[in-house]
Amino acid sequence: MDALSTGERTQQVSQILRGGVDPHVHSGPSIAPRAINHLELAQQLSEAGFVAAVTKDHDYSGVVATEMIRKHHPELTTKVYSSIVLNNVVGGLNPYAVEHTAALGGKIVWLPTLAAENHLTWEKTSDWQHPAATQKMRHATAVPLFDANGKLRSELLDILDVIASTGMALASGHIHVSETKVVFAEARRRGIERLILTHPEDIVGASLDDAREIADMGAYVEHSLAFFLDGSKFQTRTREDFKAHIDAVGTERTILCSDLGQVGTFSPLEGFQRAVITCLELGYSAPEIHRMVATNAANVLGLAG
Numbered sequence: 001m002d003a004l005s006t007g008e009r010t011q012q013v014s015q016i017l018r019g020g021v022d023p024h025v026h027s028g029p030s031i032a033p034r035a036i037n038h039l040e041l042a043q044q045l046s047e048a049g050f051v052a053a054v055t056k057d058h059d060y061s062g063v064v065a066t067e068m069i070r071k072h073h074p075e076l077t078t079k080v081y082s083s084i085v086l087n088n089v090v091g092g093l094n095p096y097a098v099e100h101t102a103a104l105g106g107k108i109v110w111l112p113t114l115a116a117e118n119h120l121t122w123e124k125t126s127d128w129q130h131p132a133a134t135q136k137m138r139h140a141t142a143v144p145l146f147d148a149n150g151k152l153r154s155e156l157l158d159i160l161d162v163i164a165s166t167g168m169a170l171a172s173g174h175i176h177v178s179e180t181k182v183v184f185a186e187a188r189r190r191g192i193e194r195l196i197l198t199h200p201e202d203i204v205g206a207s208l209d210d211a212r213e214i215a216d217m218g219a220y221v222e223h224s225l226a227f228f229l230d231g232s233k234f235q236t237r238t239r240e241d242f243k244a245h246i247d248a249v250g251t252e253r254t255i256l257c258s259d260l261g262q263v264g265t266f267s268p269l270e271g272f273q274r275a276v277i278t279c280l281e282l283g284y285s286a287p288e289i290h291r292m293v294a295t296n297a298a299n300v301l302g303l304a305g
Contacts, residue, residue, distance in 0.1 A: 013276045016290050018049035021297035023108065023196075024171075024222060024257035025268045030057050032132040033263040038065045038080055041261070044269050045078040051294075052303055053268075054107050055082045058114050058132045059089040061097065063104035081301070083108035085173065086159070087115040092143035093155035095162055102166040107301050108196070109163050111173035111183065115143040118176035122203050131234065131262045145179060152186055160190045169194035169300050171222070177206035177214075184217050194300045195219035196255070201227050201237050201245055208248040215249040220300050224259030225271045229278070233265045243282045251288040255296045 004012065027041040028034030036044070038055055045053055055062045062082035069080050084101040086093055086109070098109055113119060114132060120142055123130065147153050160183075163170050170187055172180040177200065184195050197214045200206035200221060206214075211221050226234040228242040246254050256275055258268035266274065272293060279289045298304045 009277070012280075012286065013273050014048070016276050016286050017272055017293060019290070019294045020045075020048070020050040020272060021294050021301065021303065022050065022053040022258050022268055022272065023255060023297040023301060024056055024198075024224065024259050025053050026057070026132075026259065026261035027055050027268075028057075028261070030132075031059055031136050034261050035263045035265075036261050036267060038062060039069055039073070041268065042069055042073065042076045042078050042080045044267065046076045048269055048272075050078045051298070052079045052081060052301065054301065055080060056085065056108070056110065058085050058087055061090065061101045061104075061106060063101055063106045067104055081105060081107040083110060083171075085110040086112050086143060088140055088143065093145075093153060093159060095155060095158040098159050098162050098168075099166075102162065102168055106168060108169045108171050109159065110171045110198070111145070111175050111180075112143040113174040115140040116174040116176075117142045117144055118179070118205065119174040119203060122174075122205075128234070128236065145175065145183065152183065156183070157186070157190075160187050160192060163187070164191040167194070167302055169196055169302075171196040172198045172204065174198070174203050177204050177210045180204070180206075180214060181210075181217075184214060184219060188217060193218070194302065196300060197221045199224040199227060199259070201241065208244065211245065211248050215253040220253055220255045220296055221245075221249050222255040222257050224257060225275045226259040226262075226265070229266065229271060229274050231266070231274075232271075234262075239278055239282060242278065246284075246292070251284065251291050253296070254292045255300065256292045257297070
C-alpha cells in the first residue's frame with residue numbers, strides 16, 4: 001500500500017465508499033439491542049455518500065419503516081430498503097409475508113437464521129453467543145426446509161416462485177451450506193437470478209471450495225465485516241482468513257456487508273471505513289474494493305443504473 005498521510009488516506013477511503021451499498025445491516029428498533037435505528041442509519045450513510053442499505057431484522061420485515069423514511073426524509077440520498085427473514089415470528093415459510101414484503105419494496109428474502117435447523121445445532125457447541133439471542137421471547141424452534149421424504153417443502157417452492165416473479169434476491173441465511181446448494185439449484189430452475197451466500201466464514205459450515213461451487217452457480221458470496229475486523233467484539237476470523245475468502249471467488253463475486261448495528265462495537269459506517277483500510281493493506285486496488293462495497297451489491301439488489 002502506498003504511503004499516504006492520514007488526511008490523504010481518509011480522503012481515499014471516502015472516495016472508495018461513495019456509491020456504497022450495505023446489503024446486510026442490523027439497525028433498530030429490534031428486540032435485540034441495537035446502537036442505531038433505521039433513520040440514523042440513513043442519515044449517517046447519506047453523509048458518507050452511500051446509495052443504499054438493506055436493513056435486516058431476525059424477527060420482522062422492516063419495509064413499513066423504510067417507506068416512512070422515504071416519504072418523510074426525501075433529503076436523504078441513501079435509499080434504505082428492508083428484507084424478510086423466514087424465522088418463527090413471521091410464520092416461518094410464509095409466502096404471504098414474502099409477498100407483502102415484495103409489495104412494499106423489500107429487496108431480500110433470507111432463509112431461516114435463528115430458526116434454521118443448522119443454527120440451532122451450531123449454537124449448542126459455539127463458543128460465542130449470537131448477538132440476536134434474547135430472553136424477551138420464547139426460544140426459536142426449527143423451520144425445516146425439507147419434508148419427511150427429503151424433498152423441498154411445498155411452502156418453500158411457493159416462496160421461490162414469489163421471489164422469481166418479484167425480482168427479489170434470495171439469501172441463504174443460517175442454513176447449512178449443503179442445504180444452500182440444493183435450494184439455490186432449485187431457485188435457479190425456477191428463474192431466480194439474484195442469489196447471496198450469507199457469511200460462509202461462520203455458522204453455515206462452508207469451506208472455500210463450497211463458496212467457489214456456489215459462486216459458480218451464479219451467486220454472490222457475502223462476507224460480514226463484523227467477523228473479520230480487528231477490534232470487533234464479534235471477530236472470529238483473521239485478516240488472512242479475510243483475504244483467503246475474497247480470493248476464493250474473486251472480487252467480481254464478493255460482497256462486503258457490515259452485519260453491524262449492535263451495541264458495543266463499530267457503527268456500520270465505521271465498519272466499512274475500517275474494512276476499506278484493511279483491504280488496501282491486503283493489496284486490493286481501489287476499483288476492486290469499490291466493486292466489493294458498492295457495485296456487486298447494487299447488481300444483486302437490482303439497483304445498478
